[in-house]
Amino acid sequence: MSKIASKTPNDSYLASNLTEVGHIPVLPSEVQALLQPKDGDVLVDLTAGRGGHAFALAEAAGPGATLVLFDLDEQNLTFATDRVLSLGVKVIPVHANFATAASKMAELGLRADCVLADLGFASNQMDNPDRGLSFRGNGPLDMRLNPESGTTAADIIRTTNETDLADLIYHLGEEPYSRRIAQKIVQERAKEPILTTVRLAQIVREAYGARARTSRLHPATRTFMALRIAVNDELSALDALLADVETGGRKVDEGGWLNHGARIAVISFHSLEDRRVKQSFVALEKNGLAKRLTRKPARASEEEIASNTRSRPAKLRAVTLLPEDN
Structure with missing residues (x-):
């Protein structure tokens, strides 16, 4: 109002x-x-x-x-x-x-x-781990600008099928390794829920493999951007x-x-x-x-x-x- x-x-x-x-x-x-x-x-x-x-x-x-x-x-x-x-x-x-x-x-x-x-x-917002916008500190995988309502990043990670998740990361994050990342996320969430920023960043880094050592950006940068854009539309x-x-x-x-x-x-x-x-x-x-x-x-x-x-x-x-x- x-x-x-x-x-x-x-x-x-x-x-x-x-x-x-x-x-x-x-x-x-x-x-x-x-x-x-x-x-x-x-x-x-x-x-x-x-x-x-x-x-x-x-x-x-x-x-x-x-x-x-x-x-x-x-x-x-x-x-x-x-x-x-x-x-x-x-x-x-x-x-x-x-x-x-x-x-x-x-x-x-x-x-x-x-x-x-x-x-x-x-x-x-970025520096508050509780908002889940950054992988630099451990916090809940939230990412909502309005923390009182809406879908969280954890919800998207939990419910989106592998193909759609790969498309989301590719189109909204412009991430060239989106298929590999989505596959790894789906494999890991089958073992236990992915609920924190540090855990997701670790999964993305693992999906990058040896490329993570030579990447100009942190491997999770584009995936986090894609999720944030999706969460807040x-x-x-x-x-x-x-x-x-x-x-x-x-x-x-x-x-x-x-x-x-x-x-x-x-x-x-x-x-x-x-x-x-x-x-x-x-x-x-x-x-x-x-x-x-x-x-x-x-x-x-x-x-x-x-x-x-x-x-x-x-x-x-x-x-x-x-x-x-x-």
Whole structure:
């Protein structure tokens, strides 16, 4: 459910380091330059996380801005809301998938001037073994962004037949050894349930065999990515968002969820996401609905990568909407 929150500024509340905030946003300067938030704008952060981007956008826009924050992780959404509220702006938290952004904005009676979707995960999620998103610490094989509902990675591992599991790992993880990995998983689950991240990572490494020693990535990287995407239905959500951006562009003069001239930016972290964003934004421009602000994606500088290694794969693309008959 959505609600409007209000709070007076409290500078002492602002988190000042990674330990307290739990996440460093990627490409912050590039996001600011492309979205150009202004006082009075309606700013929509579709993946609020720990509020880093939202805080910076609100601070740049000024006290007349309205922030609409989406996130599936209720704890992170509460943290981000409180963090942005310390600036004295209006904040509307929405505990929902960003695939519902257009309908939620219509319910709120708001039109967006700036939209940001950072498709990465908050570091506090990745670094918490209990979330099961990483094989670097032992935890339950969960991977849900919303830990209160939905299918877990353990459920998928337990119930999916070998062929479908291999296809999932191949198509969502782009894993060349998906057949070998799926076969090994099915063999091992017949002996005992696969319930933890470390156990699954060990099974994948065993499936790699001698190749594990020469692999540039940890052998389990692509399998974990595939399961995470499947658990959270990430690509369907992105497809729905991009379709809503196109619809918003076509209805920009009819009171849709996007204002004329709205700026939309998406940060992706792997090729399955970036390919979709690129194709969608190219089509928007070709159809006269938008102008691309990035011909090639903005990437993190060497300085940013040195201070935040998780920014290395990030790709930022942005468009600004035009009238349909432009």
